[in-house]
Amino acid sequence: MPAADVAIQIKSALHELQKTNLKDPSLGEVLDLAQRLTDAMQAFFGSLDRSVYSELRYIAQYIQRTRDEISELRPNDIREARIPSAGAELEAIVKHTEDATNTIMACAEKILSCDPNKPEEYTEAVQAHTMLIFEACSFQDITGQRVRKVVDTLKHIESRVGRFAQVMGVNDAPPPETPEEKRKRDLLLNGPALGGPETAQDDIDALFASGGGPASQDDIDALFN
Amino acid sequence: MAVDMSMPILVVDDYQTMVRIIRNLLKQLGFENVDEAADGQAALAKMKAAKFGLVISDWNMEPMTGFELLKEVRADETLKTTPFIMVTAESKTENVVAAKKAGVNNYIVKPFNAQTLKAKMAAVLGDF
Numbered sequence: 001m002p003a004a005d006v007a008i009q010i011k012s013a014l015h016e017l018q019k020t021n022l023k024d025p026s027l028g029e030v031l032d033l034a035q036r037l038t039d040a041m042q043a044f045f046g047s048l049d050r051s052v053y054s055e056l057r058y059i060a061q062y063i064q065r066t067r068d069e070i071s072e073l074r075p076n077d078i079r080e081a082r083i084p085s086a087g088a089e090l091e092a093i094v095k096h097t098e099d100a101t102n103t104i105m106a107c108a109e110k111i112l113s114c115d116p117n118k119p120e121e122y123t124e125a126v127q128a129h130t131m132l133i134f135e136a137c138s139f140q141d142i143t144g145q146r147v148r149k150v151v152d153t154l155k156h157i158e159s160r161v162g163r164f165a166q167v168m169g170v171n172d173a174p175p176p177e178t179p180e181e182k183r184k185r186d187l188l189l190n191g192p193a194l195g196g197p198e199t200a201q202d203d204i205d206a207l208f209a210s211g212g213g214p215a216s217q218d219d220i221d222a223l224f225n
Numbered sequence: 226m227a228v229d230m231s232m233p234i235l236v237v238d239d240y241q242t243m244v245r246i247i248r249n250l251l252k253q254l255g256f257e258n259v260d261e262a263a264d265g266q267a268a269l270a271k272m273k274a275a276k277f278g279l280v281i282s283d284w285n286m287e288p289m290t291g292f293e294l295l296k297e298v299r300a301d302e303t304l305k306t307t308p309f310i311m312v313t314a315e316s317k318t319e320n321v322v323a324a325k326k327a328g329v330n331n332y333i334v335k336p337f338n339a340q341t342l343k344a345k346m347a348a349v350l351g352d353f
Contacts, residue, residue, distance in 0.1 A: 197316035
């Protein structure tokens with residue numbers, strides 16, 4: 001029962017008591033005090049009810065908005081269609097690249113093994129294998145298209161997750177380090193740098209030109225300059 | 226002292242294409258006695274079974290990396306003098322410094338060419 005209804009019932013009960021024409025003045029004062037207390041409680045509980053109702057309505061609206069945003073995010077579509085599709089495209093790129101590299105290397109190995117002392121055979125083999133190399137290089141066009149599809153998927157996910165985070169007012173929490181990430185950090189597995197080597201071969205050469213043994217502080221300083 | 230062109234060389238890389246590239250480059254340089262391993266563990270087992278004149282190793286491999294292999298080799302009394310060249314895409318300064326401190330003889334950043342490989346091998350083994 002809402003607090004306001006309880007207060008109304010108490011007030012009504014007090015009115016009934018007052019109508020019984022009580023003679024004791026002290027009892028009348030107590031009833032009067034109780035009446036004032038009931039009025040105060042009614043106002044207090046009434047405001048509490050409104051506040052709680054308002055909070056609950058806000059929470060309900062927030063949950064509904066979150067559900068709508070998650071629905072807009074289309075997580076099932078991302079998990080079941082887009083991510084597997086992007087993974088398949090990347091696997092196909094790796095396979096095409098590997099096949100093409102192997103074909104090109106096999107042709108180069110065949111050319112290197114040809115006997116230049118037999119000019120006709122040599123020329124024929126070089127021409128045939130050169131054509132195969134050209135054909136193998138066509139992988140670049142296909143992988144380019146596949147990469148474009150993967151990039152489109154990443155952009156799609158980025159835009160949806162970004163919008164969701166913005167609407168929900170999400171702040172990034174520091175992520176816990178996974179065992180795999182710890183291994184990579186411990187073993188300095190940074191992977192290739194974008195845009196070429198981070199440390200130029202010439203700088204590395206300078207470090208090793210100073211001779212064997214551990215690197216001196218000056219050598220290391222030179223690498224960081 | 227002249228470089229023994231028939232010495233066994235161990236190429237350690239988990240990417241078969243890169244092994245094939247290095248094998249072909251070594252062949253062009255006159256080294257045909259080449260063995261291979263797909264990670265540090267396999268390489269260590271081969272090194273304990275036979276003596277190699279040079280190890281050319283990638284860094285990023287599973288389960289044992291080239292960096293771990295380098296440290297194992299340098300810690301082993303019978304293997305510690307084996308010349309060791311790191312050939313890797315790991316180009317951060319911290320990687321180069323760590324490898325140098327661990328006792329690598331030279332360090333080549335991928336992608337590389339035949340001239341670079343020859344120059345670094347000559348720096349480690351002597352001219353050939």
